[in-house]
Every structure is written in structure tokens, then in C-alpha cells.
Amino acid sequence: MIAELGLAALWLSTALAVLQMVSGALGLKDGGNSQFAIYARPAAVVQAFLAVLAFFLLLYAFAVTDLSIKLVATNSHSAKPLIYKLTGTWGNHEGSMLLWVGVLALSGGLLAGLERRLPEKTMSATLAVQGFVALGFYAFLLLSSNPFERLPVPAIEGGGLNPLLQDIGLAIHPPTLYIGYVGLSVAFSLAMGALMTRQVNPNFAKILRPWVLGAWVFLTFGITAGSYWAYYELGWGGWWFWDPVENASLMPWLAATALLHSVSVLAARDALRTWTIMLGVLAFSMSMLGTFLVRSGVLTSVHAFAVDPERGSFILALLCLYIGGSLVIFALRAGSISEGKRFSVTSREGALVFNNVMLSAILAIVLLGTLYPLLTEAFDVRVSVGPPYFNPAGAIFAIPMLMVMAIGPLLRWKEDKPARIQFELALVASVVIAVIALVAILGDYGILPVLGLALSIGLAIAAFLPLRGRRLRLVPVATWGMVCAHFGVAVALFGMASESAFTEEKLAAVAPGDVEEVSGWTIELESVDPVAGPNWTAIEASVLASRDDEAPTRLAPQSRNFWSPPQPTSESALITRWDGQLYVVIGDQAGVDAAGNNRWQLRVWWKPFVTFIWYGGLLVAFGGILSIAGRVQVDLKRRRASAMGQERRDDLDALGDADAADGPVSEPAE
């Protein structure tokens, strides 16, 4: 019954998406006077409710392990802990696609339900686009990836969930990332709606901004969580692998970061109109491209789902429809939008444009590196593009971007003289140079980590300079958001640079009782014992780690073997200190030592300040939240003020006070 209800909810949502699309389009055609146009908003809201309901029904089927549903039978197991039964809902292709569609419908519903400031015609166009996009993904779900498909005969036991996914990371990383990805669909629809109705103006930018910020906050958080998950779960000691699917999450983030800055320029100065529209299209296009790369199997990745060329073709068709379609409209219409107000190179806009271009260049670098293997494979050459390409090529654009990011917020809008901020410039420059000199004296490190360290410290100071000379209580919340996010970038950069410059690694074959040293840590292997969990067995090492004179901490890295499905995983053990992390992995048995004891591979890393990478990511996301809160607060104040003004005018009208009505009504200050 649950499966049928879920399927019915999905089909109803699909019908409502058609209604939303058609009535939105009619509203666009008849200048908002069509009697059908009124259906677009309720259709979006009810559709959101039904699609989310379908998702919760699947969640329930996983929670009770309903083995008559094919998806549950192939991807879950009755012996799994409840949390992994629930998170397993989106640990597979169909379920994650349902989550994707549910978030898509929810974003559309929220847009339709909450947004009242946009001109009706633009809103109709936006909802039509949102309905059109949703329709394609409903079709994909129902026609080629039905999550509610029944088995002719219920299975006796389920196939289990990939053990790498049996982790709390699965509860956090995919949902937040998907909210970010699909939240960008609203930016896409709004951009198309504004483009079609020629409403690209500051008012539109102010409406667009919170949606972009919201999606961007979730993306930032999702990427940060995913990076930490890969770091501790894969047991490779790295936090970013330039895997195609990681890149697929980075690209929308880069586009969204550029977008939220250009949207601010549009809102404040009515400049960068076509550029903002282009980024709105690009951000969600990158989300869809990521979906295609993950699910079609054209590229090899650790995230690969069960690969099916038919599904790949389906998504590629959707891509052509949506990305291709929007780019055609862009090509035809963008010429009719004037570029907006001019500004000088040394101005806030100038700095933001520069950073937009740099972000787009990094995006292009990542996109090229991700798709390059696809291109060479067409000529039967198999290549793998990794850090030797991405790091230096990205840094060429990231370093100037970070420099401008340090001073950009200090500049005034429209036009400014560098001489005005010479104290700040000198301060940041001298800090950067001092750090470079200091690190160069201390040791022999790579150029990128050294530059990264110097820039991160310069940027950390620069992030707070916009507050200089201001009364902190009066600084708008949104400005605090910017300070926090920029400081977060500096913190994350510091972590990355420190990790790559100062990490020490030791790989040793040790027998119980042996002692190893890494960067001031003493590591003793006490014993190695078999242990068993609910759905796995493991070899667990007991390791004593201590630094200086402190009492040793016991660590228990495991080499696990899951039996449903059978797969080995490595459970790393970590000690987190304020200045870094000790990362211990136990490997295979490595022969016998002279005394006849079994030896084990033990891999130990000391990673100074590596945690700053994720603290920084969280700060960036928190900065985004502050910024949204600030904008919403200002907006609500303004609405309340104008509502009060309206009330007073109404009162005056009602009193029939001719003098007051004819005379200039004093508007409350906005």
C-alpha cells in the first residue's frame, strides 16, 4: 500500500507540474490577465507537498524494511541499524533521485508560496520554467528509475547497503548537498523568468539574492561535510581527491559563489545584468551536469551509481532540453538587456567583477579537467587528471582572486582611489611578505603551500578591516556575514596550506609492543584483536598515542569486513587537537618479525591544523546564514514600515480628511 501511495503521489505531482507549466505560460502570454494563471502558485505548493510525501513514504518503507519493494530489497537489510536503514533511502540511484525531485518540488513550492514582490508576469514565467524543469525529472524518475517498483515475490532478505555508506556522513552530506544543488533551480527559473519578461533590475536581484544565498549555504555545508567524510572514511588521509563527482559539487559552488557576488552588484548598483543571468543559468546547469556525470557512468568515480546507459541518455536529453534551451533563450534575449550602469576599475564593483572572472576561470579549469578524460577517451586514450593539473592551474586564478578579495570589501562603490586605503593595503601586503619570508627561513616547502599560508594570514586580517572605524553595534548583520565568510575562507585556506606543507607520514610494519615516532607523537601498538559489530567483523588494533608528557590516548583503528554485501573497509582512528589531527589506519598483516610475532601495517599521519579546512567551511556557511538573516531582517522592517504607511493612508482616507489626502503624505523612512 505504501508503495502505491508513493507512486500515486508522484504521478499527481507530475500532473500538477504540467498544470503549473501551462498556467504559468498562459499567464506570461496574456500579460497576467489569463484566468488560468492563478493555478500556477497553488499547483506548485500542492506539488511540493505531494513530492515530499512520496519521499517520506519511501523513507518509511526503508525504515520497516519492506522487502516487497525492489529498491528496499536490493539496497537494505533487516539487520542494519535503524539510522542506516533511513539514510540508505538515498544511498542508491532511485532513492537519491526521489530526494532530488522532492527538493526540487519543495523549492518551487516555497518560491510560489513565499515570493510576493515579483511582477506577476515574471512570476508566471518563473513558475512555468520551474514546472517545466520538474516535469522532466518526474518523467525520468517514473519512466526509468521508479523507486516504488514492487517485486513479483517479496525477497526473504535484502542485499544490504555499501558499507562505505554505513556512516553518519550519509545522513548529512547528500541531503544538504542536494538542497544546495536543487535550490539553485530557483535561481535558474528566476533568471529565465526575468530574462523572458525583461525584468533584470535591482528589484529582481534583491528577490534572487536570498534564494542563491540559501542554496549556497547548503552547498558549502554539504561539500564541507563530504570532504570530512571522505577524509575519515576512505582511510587515505586526503581530504580532496579531484574526483569527477567532487568536482561536480565544486562547480555549482563556484558558479553560485560568483552569482551571489554579482547579484549584490546588480542589487546595489544595477550593473552586471547579463552576467548575473548567465551565472544563474550556469549554476543550476552545473548541478544538472553533475547529476549526469554521476549517474551515466561516462566517467569513472568513487561515487558511481549502478551504471545504466539508458539513464545516461535520458539525463543527457534533459540536459539538452534545459541547459540547451536556456542558452538558446539567453543567446536570443541577452542582447536586448543593456549592460547597466558603468563603474571605474578601482571600485567595489571592479573588485567584484575581477573576482567573478577569476571564479569563472577556476570553474572553467575544473570543468576542463573533469571532462578532459571524456574527450581523450573518444580518441581511445585513457588519462586520469589529478592534482598536478588542478592545483597549479587553479592556483593561477585563485591567488589573484584571494589578493583582490582581501582589499575589495574596503573599496567604495562606483569609484575609489587606492590612496584612500593605503594603510590597509600596506598592512596586508607586509603581513603576506613577512609570512612568506618566515616560512622560507623555517624550511623547504612547495611554493603553493607557502603562498597559501601567507595569503591565509593576510586574508584573515583583511577580513576584519571593513569593520575598522565603524561602531560595531551599528554594522548591518549582512556585513557581519561577509566578514565571517571571508574569514572562513582564510581559515580553510590556512588548513589546506598547513596540511600540504607540514603533514608527516609514517608507514611501518609493527608487531604488538613496537613503538614508532611521528612529529613528537609516540605511537605504540598494544595488540591486534578480532571484534564483531552488528553487520561486520573486524581486526581492531589497540594503539597508544601520546605527545610530550601527557597520558597516552588509546586509539582503535579497524580493518572491517562487512558481510552484507561483503566488502572490506578501513575505519581510521583520529585524535583531534587544537593544532591538528593524528590519523591512524591499520592495514593488512605484514609477515612475521624475528621473534615470531605477527606484524601489521600501521599507517600514521600527523596533520597540523588540518581541521581548519572544515572549521573554515563551516564559518563560510555561517557567514551565508548571517547574510540571509540580515537581508530578511531589513526586508521585514521595510515591509512593516510600508504596511504601516499604507494603514495610515487608509485611515486618513476613511476619515475623509481632504487636506491630509491631498497634501504630501509623509512616507515613513525606508
Add this chain to the structure above:
Amino acid sequence: MRIIFAIPLALFLFFAGLAAYMLTQDKAQTIPSQMIEQPLPEFSLQPALDGMPGASKSDFIGGEPRLLNIWASWCLPCIAEAPHLERLKDEGVDIIGIAVRDQPAAVADFLSRYGNPYSRIGADDISALMLEIGASGVPETYVIDAQGNIRYQHIGDVRAETVPLLLEKLEEAR
């Protein structure tokens, strides 16, 4: 319509065409060794058990093309491929074995249970040859021509249907 606004569309169309083409292509799931069509690396391995000769590169030079079989007594698929190697031996093929990370007693036990198709077996105790030859696992079988060049790599166990293929490749390598 300004041409600059059509650039994103053109780039996307190029990608879509490429992706569509690649979707229709068969995707090879294995990565062949970069050593194919290259001479064998120099090596000289001790015998893996008493009473049999070890293996070195010079054993592959001259005469007929030979098979190089990477295996181990601890490897389960190697048990499955043993009868098919036996068939190849019956066809007159000279098979030189490389036992990876093995013990003489275990090798002798394996051969007495599952037969011995090898003319010589070298002991690769630290997987050195395996790495140099570009093997991705155990078992793997290579066709080596009489000049000591690697001509063909078979990844995984030799099955009934692989036997004619290997014979054909040996013929080509003459």
C-alpha cells in the same frame, strides 16, 4: 543577437555531442598494462620450490612464444584456472610461472593437488616483477614472443573460452 551570447550555447552543444557519442561507446572496465608491446623487464627469480628451476628473462628468449602466468598458492581463482593451464600445456605451450608472495611448502602442496603445468616457477616474494610488468592482480597471463616482448595480457583467471584466444595470440606472436 550578438555572437558573444551564443558562445555558451556552442560550448554546451560541443559537450552534449561528445557525451552522446561516449554514451554509445562500450566502456572498457579494465586498464591494460602500459608494458604491452614492450620488452620484458630484466629479472632473475629464485625457484619457488625445490626441484624446479627458477625464472629469468633469458628463459623467454629464443624458440617458440611462451606464456608467463602470475599466480599464487593462496589465490582462489588460480585453482579455477589450473585445469585450463593444463590444457594449454597439453597443446604444447611452454608456461613459465611466477609465484607471488608464496612459501615453497604451499607451492608444492598446490601443485600436487591441482597439477603442475609449469616448466619453471620463479618466486616473486615482494611483488617486484608484478609491479614492473604492470600486473593489476593475481592471476594474470601474458603472451611473450621469442624476442622477450610482451605481446598480450590476460587479466583474471584463464577460463575454457580463454584457451583458444591465448593459442591464437601465441600463433600471432610467432
